[in-house]
Amino acid sequence: xxxxxxxxxxxxxxxxxxxxxxxxxxxxxxxxxxxxxxxxxxxxxxxxxxxxxxxxxxxxxxxxxxxxxxxxxxxxxxxxxxxxxxxxxxxxxxxxxxxxxxxxxxxxxxxxxxxxxxxxxxxxxxxxxxxxxxxxxxxxxxxxxxxxxxxxxxxxxxxxxxxxxxxxxxxxxxxxxxxxxxxxxxxxxxxxxxxxxxxxxxxxxxxxxxxxxxxxxxxxxxxxxxxxxxxxxxxxxxxxxxxxxxxxxxxxxxxxxxxxxxxxxxxxxxxxxxxxxxxxxxxxxxxxxxxxxxxxxxxxxxxxxxxxxxxxxxxxxxxx
Numbered sequence: 001x002x003x004x005x006x007x008x009x010x011x012x013x014x015x016x017x018x019x020x021x022x023x024x025x026x027x028x029x030x031x032x033x034x035x036x037x038x039x040x041x042x043x044x045x046x047x048x049x050x051x052x053x054x055x056x057x058x059x060x061x062x063x064x065x066x067x068x069x070x071x072x073x074x075x076x077x078x079x080x081x082x083x084x085x086x087x088x089x090x091x092x093x094x095x096x097x098x099x100x101x102x103x104x105x106x107x108x109x110x111x112x113x114x115x116x117x118x119x120x121x122x123x124x125x126x127x128x129x130x131x132x133x134x135x136x137x138x139x140x141x142x143x144x145x146x147x148x149x150x151x152x153x154x155x156x157x158x159x160x161x162x163x164x165x166x167x168x169x170x171x172x173x174x175x176x177x178x179x180x181x182x183x184x185x186x187x188x189x190x191x192x193x194x195x196x197x198x199x200x201x202x203x204x205x206x207x208x209x210x211x212x213x214x215x216x217x218x219x220x221x222x223x224x225x226x227x228x229x230x231x232x233x234x235x236x237x238x239x240x241x242x243x244x245x246x247x248x249x250x251x252x253x254x255x256x257x258x259x260x261x262x263x264x265x266x267x268x269x270x271x272x273x274x275x276x277x278x279x280x281x282x283x284x285x286x287x288x289x290x291x292x293x294x295x296x297x298x299x300x301x302x303x304x305x306x307x308x309x310x311x312x313x314x315x316x317x318x319x320x
């Protein structure tokens with residue numbers, strides 16, 4: 001099942017459906033593969049995904065969102081998740097070839113086997129996910145590999161009453177609590193950025209109670225130099241903020257992927273996830289990997305950063 005079949009030749013102006021119901025960061029990292037398919041097909045691809053992702057897709061060239069695949073005919077279907085609902089959508093659409101790409105053969109389900117004629121799951125190992133998706137999307141490559149790229153959002157997406165023009169964005173949480181860093185340490189890093197001349201720190205987070213509480217503690221400690229927007233932004237507003245920030249800093253998550261795709265400087269802290277999978281290093285995109293603490297052991301590993309080291313990395317990036 002993990003073999004790589006010959007590259008699929010797509011006739012001019014082919015109709016291609018892509019299915020992926022993953023989270024915001026994963027969708028950002030899918031952009032190079034979508035561009036590869038679109039270039040091979042000679043027309044925009046149709047993407048079936050979560051309805052809330054519509055603003056993100058609007059920033060991708062040659063991608064249009066669809067909410068219906070059933071009983072429609074396509075020249076090819078590509079899927080990038082193992083969800084049963086995605087397999088059902090593929091089963092109920094017509095195409096001479098239906099491809100599924102997964103990160104591990106352990107993800108393959110019985111529904112996947114029923115729905116897809118080609119299944120590839122060679123294993124991601126230490127590959128960057130965006131490159132892995134691109135490499136194993138077996139259509140003709142009309143252009144060389146490149147990392148994800150997003151268009152700059154319109155100013156109509158600027159949050160209402162948001163006045164700051166020069167700011168850094170701190171997104172202190174992601175979907176997993178295990179990625180969370182101490183709020184007091186974030187305050188130390190943010191204060192160093194303020195002392196270095198960043199006039200405002202915009203503090204954002206997800207909308208879960210623990211995420212908002214964590215980010216609110218950071219904003220409260222920074223006083224009037226912070227603009228607290230934890231859990232308060234629509235996706236359009238969050239995309240605008242990330243694209244306009246002087247720098248984005250936070251834990252491994254969507255904010256860092258978005259910043260890199262916008263060409264915004266970013267510093268990302270990795271705790272338990274593999275930075276090789278989730279980070280593409282450049283001069284403007286820097287990852288730091290947590291070290292095991294003195295209290296850590298094999299049964300209960302604990303990881304942390306030294307706030308002074310994180311602040312120093314932030315300062316170096318700001319001075320670029």
